[in-house]
Amino acid sequence: MSVIKKxxxxxxxxxxLGIIPLVVMRxxxxxxxxxTEENWIFWSxxxxxxxxxxxxxxxxxxxxxxxxxxxxxx
Amino acid sequence: xxxxxxxVSQNEEVTSTRRVIAASSVGTLIEWYDFYIxxxxxxxxxxQFFPKDNPTAALLATLATFAAGFVxxxxxxxxxxxxxDIIGRKYTFLVTLIIMxxxxxxxxxxxxxxxxxxxxxxxxxxxxLLQGLALGGEYGGAATYVAEHSPADKRGFWTxxxxxxxxxxLFISLGVIxxxxxxxxLEKFNDWGWRVPFLLSIFLVAISVYIRMKMSExxxxxxxxxxxxxxxxxxxxxxxxxxxxxxxLIALLGATAGQGVVWYTGQFYALSxxxxxxxxxxxxxxxxxxxxxxxxxxxxxxxxxxxxxxGRKWIMMAGMLVAVVAYRPIYTVMYxxxxxxxxxxxxxxxxxEHKAELKGADSLKTTITKKTFEDGTTYKEVxxxxxxxxxxxxxxxxxxxxxxxxxKKETTLxxxxxxxxxxxxxxxxxxxxMVYGPIAAFLVELFPTRIRYTSMSLPYHIGNGVFGGxxxxxxxxxxxATRLTPDTPPTDPLAGLxxxxxxxAVCFVIGSLYITNRPTDVDVE
Numbered sequence: 001m002s003v004i005k006k007x008x009x010x011x012x013x014x015x016x017l018g019i020i021p022l023v024v025m026r027x028x029x030x031x032x033x034x035x036t037e038e039n040w041i042f043w044s045x046x047x048x049x050x051x052x053x054x055x056x057x058x059x060x061x062x063x064x065x066x067x068x069x070x071x072x073x074x
Numbered sequence: 075x076x077x078x079x080x081x082v083s084q085n086e087e088v089t090s091t092r093r094v095i096a097a098s099s100v101g102t103l104i105e106w107y108d109f110y111i112x113x114x115x116x117x118x119x120x121x122q123f124f125p126k127d128n129p130t131a132a133l134l135a136t137l138a139t140f141a142a143g144f145v146x147x148x149x150x151x152x153x154x155x156x157x158x159d160i161i162g163r164k165y166t167f168l169v170t171l172i173i174m175x176x177x178x179x180x181x182x183x184x185x186x187x188x189x190x191x192x193x194x195x196x197x198x199x200x201x202x203l204l205q206g207l208a209l210g211g212e213y214g215g216a217a218t219y220v221a222e223h224s225p226a227d228k229r230g231f232w233t234x235x236x237x238x239x240x241x242x243x244l245f246i247s248l249g250v251i252x253x254x255x256x257x258x259x260l261e262k263f264n265d266w267g268w269r270v271p272f273l274l275s276i277f278l279v280a281i282s283v284y285i286r287m288k289m290s291e292x293x294x295x296x297x298x299x300x301x302x303x304x305x306x307x308x309x310x311x312x313x314x315x316x317x318x319x320x321x322x323l324i325a326l327l328g329a330t331a332g333q334g335v336v337w338y339t340g341q342f343y344a345l346s347x348x349x350x351x352x353x354x355x356x357x358x359x360x361x362x363x364x365x366x367x368x369x370x371x372x373x374x375x376x377x378x379x380x381x382x383x384x385g386r387k388w389i390m391m392a393g394m395l396v397a398v399v400a401y402r403p404i405y406t407v408m409y410x411x412x413x414x415x416x417x418x419x420x421x422x423x424x425x426x427e428h429k430a431e432l433k434g435a436d437s438l439k440t441t442i443t444k445k446t447f448e449d450g451t452t453y454k455e456v457x458x459x460x461x462x463x464x465x466x467x468x469x470x471x472x473x474x475x476x477x478x479x480x481x482k483k484e485t486t487l488x489x490x491x492x493x494x495x496x497x498x499x500x501x502x503x504x505x506x507x508m509v510y511g512p513i514a515a516f517l518v519e520l521f522p523t524r525i526r527y528t529s530m531s532l533p534y535h536i537g538n539g540v541f542g543g544x545x546x547x548x549x550x551x552x553x554x555a556t557r558l559t560p561d562t563p564p565t566d567p568l569a570g571l572x573x574x575x576x577x578x579a580v581c582f583v584i585g586s587l588y589i590t591n592r593p594t595d596v597d598v599e
Contacts, residue, residue: 005587012327012584042551045544049145053540061323065588069320073590 002071013062016055023051091232094223097289098216099235101171101282104275105212106243107250108178109205111271113342114247118268122186123195144543146203147535150210152309155528158215159308162299163222163292163527167215168283174208175279177201182272210539214531221518222292222526227382233514234378238371241506244341245367248360250274256357294523308528312521321520322533328589329516330537332394332581333509335574337538338545339401340502341367343570346546347405348495351553351567352412353453353483358492365496370503377511385591386512386519393508394582400501401571408498409567411491417447437463450488457481541577548573 027043064070112119150170158166181201187194216236224232250271258267290296298304305311312318341363348359381389410416423446430439438460445453459479461468471477487495513534521529549570556566 008583008587015580042547045145045547049540050544053536057323057326060319061327061584064316064320064323069316070324070588073324073588074592 001074002068005070006066006068009062009065009067011062012058012065016058016060016062019051019055019058023047091223094289095220095232095235097282097285098167098220099239101167101286102212102216102236103239103243103246104278104282105171105174105209106240107246107278108174108243108275109209110244110247111178111251111275112181112202112205114244114251115268115271118264119198121264122268123184123198124187144206144539146206147210147539147543148532150207151214151531151535152210152528153207154211155214155312155531156308158211158218158527158531159305159525163215163219163295164286164289166527167212167219168286170208170211170215171279171283171286173204174212175275175283177204177208178272178275178279182269182275206539210531210535213534214527217514217518218527218530219292221515222294222523228379229518230381230386230512230515231375231379233518234375234511236514237378237507237510238374240337240510241341241367241371241374241503245364245371247271248364248367252357252360252364298523303524305524308525311525312529312532318521318525318529322529324584324588325517325520325530325533326537328581328585328587329390329509329513330533331541332537332578332585333390333513334538334540334542335545335577336394336397336509337506338542339397339549339571339574340499340506343545343549343574344408344499344502346550347408347567347570348412351409353414353485354412354495355484355486358486362492362495362499366499366503369496370500370507373504373507374511377507378515381512381515386516387585387589387591389512390509390516391582391585391589393505393510394578394585396508397502397505398575398579398582400505401575402568404498404501405568405571408495411494411498412485412487413567414445414447414451414453414485417449417451420446420448432463433460435462435464436460449491451491452486454484454486455481545574 023046027047031039031043154166154170157169178201181198184194184197184201213236216239217233220233220236221229251268254267254270255263258270291299295304313322344366345359345363348354348362349356354362377389377393425442425444427442428439429442430437432438438458441455441457441459443453443455443457445455447453457479458481459477461471461477468477517530517534518526552569552572553564553567556564556569558565
């Protein structure tokens with residue numbers, strides 16, 4: 001079980017890292033194509049609020065999992 | 075004799091625990107009520123406080139304010155959580171109640187945009203932030219307070235009463251809005267009646283403050299304080315120490331994020347879907363949600379109590395898994411039953427009325443279409459087209475594509491479909507009770523008493539507030555993205571479900587792998 005937990009740790013950390021360029025590129029595309037107030041509000045909330053929380057927590061959690069910090073939990 | 079003394083003491087204990095639960099639950103219920111009337115009246119608030127030129131921008135602005143209310147909740151969790159771990163649970167969640175009640179009451183008094191311009195939305199925005207801050211401090215306090223009074227083998231059961239308050243708060247907010255709206259009539263309600271639910275809050279809060287003032291401090295915290303073992307810096311202890319931070323992350327990614335999206339999808343998104351995607355009439359759609367909520371609410375307590383027997387983990391995980399698997403099928407059926415697109419019209423019952431009138435330099439043309447369908451569904455569409463009488467000006471506006479008719483659609487379901495719709499929403503509420511019923515006990519058991527208020531409040535409010543609170547905004551956006559042109563309907567009205575499905579799925583995997591099913595003792599430091 002601890003091997004699976006550690007391996008998944010790589011997945012969580014990779015997800016946390018991967019989300020950043022994906023979201024930023026999508027935001028730039030959409031705002032570039034249609035720079036409306038709606039677009040700005042929406043993407044600001046996603047980039048300033050949601051993305052940092054998801055990325056930071058997934059990366060930190062993934063690193064902890066990879067280091068075996070959760071191995072003792074059964 | 076000894077037997078009698080023991081029975082009396084047991085009775086006193088039960089009475090005291092009931093009092094603790096009642097005092098905590100009533101206050102938390104009122105806080106949720108205060109918080110949700112804003113969301114439930116989002117459309118009217120948008121018209122009252124934000125520029126009317128662009129209704130979508132106005133609605134988005136309201137949703138953004140709504141989200142701000144959620145986004146600010148984690149900050150409330152940190153601020154009041156810290157206070158709760160330093161000065162005590164009782165006084166902290168008394169303060170949050172007063173802030174919440176005061177802010178809600180003042181929202182009911184703020185003049186509209188038409189009277190005082192941009193000052194109006196600015197004041198509402200600040201008050202909304204205060205509501206978010208107060209709510210951020212409330213839940214953790216109430217859950218901790220009840221859990222620290224509960225016996226270990228009944229913690230899930232006792233804390234589940236706190237879990238019912240969010241749904242009851244939503245139910246009462248919808249109920250009060252419906253009653254006020256029906257008593258005053260739509261015109262008066264839209265004009266000033268929407269303020270009544272906000273103003274009512276002050277009485278509810280006054281009662282709750284009175285009850286809470288009479289309560290004593292949590293026994294575990296009081297003991298800790300007496301021994302001088304309280305934390306001097308709960309924030310640093312909670313989030314800078316690896317042993318605690320890793321539990322905060324598990325709580326967020328393995329439980330509260332999934333719980334948040336399931337909670338909002340089963341209640342708020344369901345209402346928004348009925349009203350916007352299916353165009354179900356306002357009163358009927360609110361009754362559907364309200365009935366489902368009231369039938370579903372006892373399941374919070376059932377799953378809370380069950381978690382004392384079989385553990386918290388698998389009940390929460392099962393709730394997330396069934397939500398992930400069942401959302402699209404459920405919403406497909408809801409759409410097929412609610413939307414008139416696939417229904418067969420009884421042509422000879424269709425009535426079309428035209429009305430034209432002059433309004434100053436403009437001509438207002440109103441077309442009312444009433445349709446009946448074979449299954450008994452009725453549909454009413456009111457289309458209002460306003461254009462200048464001057465043909466040159468009219469031609470200019472047509473060329474600039476600025477003449478857009480205002481179309482209001484209302485579908486009323488027949489009784490059998492109405493009941494089926496309640497059933498479908500109820501299934502979603504059951505999912506909510508599975509993930510939400512045991513979560514207070516689960517969170518309380520993850521963290522030690524000295525930093526419990528701070529540590530459990532943050533993941534709860536990020537999960538529920540940010541991940542869950544953004545469901546309306548992100549889901550609306552996902553549906554809008556499926557429109558081929560701005561004037562065509564969305565090609566996938568269910569696209570909004572992808573956000574809660576993905577979050578709940580990731581949360582399920584993390585929770586299943588990393589969360590323990592063994593309860594821990596809250597007394598252990």
